[in-house]
Amino acid sequence: MTPLELRHTIEAGLLPLKSQTSIDERGMLQVTVEVRPGQRFVAEPVQVETLGSTRAILNLIGALKADIAAGKPARRRQRR
Numbered sequence: 001m002t003p004l005e006l007r008h009t010i011e012a013g014l015l016p017l018k019s020q021t022s023i024d025e026r027g028m029l030q031v032t033v034e035v036r037p038g039q040r041f042v043a044e045p046v047q048v049e050t051l052g053s054t055r056a057i058l059n060l061i062g063a064l065k066a067d068i069a070a071g072k073p074a075r076r077r078q079r080r
Helices: 003-013 054-070
Strands: 018-023 029-034 039-042 076-079
Touching: 003 018, 003 029, 003 054, 029 054, 039 054
Parallel strands: none
Antiparallel strands: 018 029, 029 039, 039 076
16 A cells, blocks of 8 residues: 555544644654644554554554544644
8 A cells, every 4th residue: 555545544534533644754654633623633653564454554543533532642632
């Protein structure tokens, strides 16, 4: 899966929440989700290499949704 396809799959899996993913030069995937207007959930970076299967991607999406629903901070919650 290309980086663009991976980003799209994760962002689509988090709908209807607005999310943004990025992959840095070290191969770390960062996911930011707008929980409410002005409040963002920023997940711990994940190594792209660990997302080599559909199951791994689905597990990541499920964990993000569960943490957001439980109100758990990932790395930090930001207010704009």
